Amino acid sequence: MSRLNEIKNIYFIGIGGIGMSALARYFHAKGTRVSGYDRTRTPLTRELENSGIAIHYEENPELAPRDADVIVYTPAIPAQHAELVYYKENGYTVVKRSDILQWITEGSFNICVGGTHGKTTVTTMIAHILRHSGYGCNAFLGGISANYNTNFWSHERNVVVVEADEYDRSFLKLVPDIAVITAMDPDHLDIYGTPEEVENAFIQFSHKVKPGGALVVKSGLGREADLNNNNRITYSYDHAGADVRAVDVMVRNGSYHFNVKAADWEIGDVQLHMGGLHNIENVIAAITVARQLGITDDAIRSAVDAFKGVRRRFEYALNNGQHTLIDDYAHHPEELRALISGVKSIFSDRKMTLVFQPHLFSRTKDLADEFAASLDMADEVILLPIYPARELPVEGVTSSLVLNKMKLEHKHVFTKEQMLQYVTDKKPALVVMAGAGDIDAWIQPVKETLERSGG
Template identity: 65%
Template sequence: MNAPQKIKQFINSPSGNVGDVVVYFIGIGGIGMSALARYFKTKGAMVTGYDRTVTPLTQQLEAEDIDVHFEEDINMIPKNADVVVYTPAIPSTHKELVYYKENNYTVVKRSDVLQWITESSYDICVGGTHGKTTVTTMIAHMLRDSGYGCNAFLGGIAANYQTNFWSSDNNVDVIEADEYDRSFLKLSPDIAVITAMDADHLDIYGTLEEVENAFVAFTKRIHKDGCLISKYGLNRSEDLTAATHYTYCYDNKEADVYADDIKVEDGAYKYNVISKDWELYDVELHMGGLHNIENSLAAITVCKYLEIDDSKIKKALKNFKGIHRRFEYALKNNKHVLIDDYGHHPAEVKAALTGVRSLFPEEKITVIFQPHLFSRTNDFADEFAKSLDIADEVVLLPIYPAREKPMEGVTSQLILDKMQLPQKQLLDKNAMLDWVKLYKPQLVIMLGAGDIDALVQPVKKILEL
């Protein structure tokens, strides 16, 4: 039996103990990788991994008896690994990755493993250039809370459960379908959701047209009797097809599903959901941002398609606590509000700031934004500037490079120079903390997908003093 066959047999075994299975993860601290590591650990495999730095997530994995090391060292890796899983963010020169490839181990990407896992399950796959993590987590929570049950592979930490993975006896998988590196084209959804098809990951796709082509190809992978739920008004909407197709939009009655009579009461949204086939009244969402009302429409439509009871849908949504770093309140009292958000694309920045403005229309909005990737900053400098101009005051941090090397002439100054907002500045991390200490802004939203999250607690402590 070769390694992929052994792993597939292990996956399809109810108990998971088909022989001794050893799985090694290079980049185990990534949000998607850690979900897979937890999956294999839950099924009884021996799971270990490498990551570059210690993070709260790697510490949680270690607390769950998953060994993690932080040095590129072939003396620390399992030589009996049945499969080695790596993330595309890992450079091809990584010593451990090179060793495994040169010695003919089964070395696969995370997307390959997700394909193996989902081949024999009912799959709800959520794709989109932004919004997919929130929608995926909402759906998974609502299926779990309602008693329907699902296995969840999330791209964020669900605040209700403090994890990005859980299992269920019901053979239904809710999966965040990642468009990066075209990974989502290895999935075959029974239900697919598309939240957005904006230009992103142009280092992979090159053009917006190629991004759109990939999403069209994603819909072609939906099972012949499956369902597609897509944001109303997407480009190429005529090419997005499935046996059953619903569109959704929070404020356009031309969509198949839309929100009506939206109110803000005690920091929560209350609204009705109107569909061409059904209606759901008195829905309550305790998660900031009008875009999250829209996200909830996609999740509700999935639940209605699965014929979950209305009262269970409303109860689940009402007690949904959100996702870490998705419009998450790090501090909220009568003096200060501090919001932490993962937004790193211009559309996400715009959605987050529009959401803040809808909830706090009279407050001065201060944004602390860390651009993510030199390529994304270069591609979208104009769009970032326009989105950030929605705020009243902006502090830009230096670009977080992630997997990239610097690009000549590309710094956060590129965005700053294009902004029309008078109150704007570029500060390093220490200078930003000093500035917060001096001015103590009342309403702050911290945005970015890099390591800005490590600054949230220091900012919170300053504001609490």
């Protein structure tokens, strides 16, 4: 912790990223001078600017501070970025976001949530239960909590709840007291090479749990036997062999009512006002962690009842009885499968139009068959062009690669403008928009189109 206290001036390259902005808020709250660069101004960067953090949007070393003690960058920043190159060539302390998280968590009790999908929601649920119950924690989230409209908060209790990102093996720098693993599906194969290497990294993560700690892991994961077996607790929505699971699940007015059952305890009448059966499973993981911390059943039940979700995780942008528009961050085949299943569990009587923006050429190429199979579960699919993020185009890899593998009859590849025109013409009753790129910028235009169309 001592090196953190020595930082008086910190600069973030890519400050508008969800993880980077949480760290910027952390240092700003400590009284450290914080500034940063990002490529474009967004609602998130505006919030940072409004709090007093200086941000510029031109890649220019002349605009970057010369007196920064530490430079933090995200792996999404290209190695040839002019400011990053300047700082490295001139002897500055330049570290990744994961290094800063490692420094922050060196002297704290850490609850670290990893998984190729589900981790943002579970992290936010855990942090919310700890905050709502009065237990208290410092939270570093990979999404915006709808309850508090932020991805970071602090507390005097020296407990940290943090999303453990597997990209670039960043999560292996963390040392959990309690670790959660939600999934180990193939992803980031541009980094790992093979699905087995992804699994190996999660196995390594599980063995970083401190002595006397706990590992909370989704039941039925492949290679479960290789995971740390010291105080390992499995959870599931409905897997009979899990240590903790849901029973007596019912849907009432779009909310889930269920009991959470373990071998030696049970919490009855849990109410979750967040769509998607997978989110019942996510909240079971969060409840299991809360039980490990000794939080009472009543406090857990009250916190779950008050949970409003995470921005862009099964978020209702519109639900007026005539039209429903759901916004979700799903960008992996398993996330799409869970999203579509969850929507169908609530809106079984409506035809679903799914608008999906693939994220990364490498992920689309590696998982094209899996994407096609998941998307086939919808009634109608509109594929937008691939969002490249940090990558350059790959020959032969476009959204049509996925489209041509799909068996669904009603499928299209549209530009965003064509998609909006299609929604305007067809006025679908149920639209689900999914992806991790910039598709969220089109939520408002689609919402306004549906609202104008009336019935």
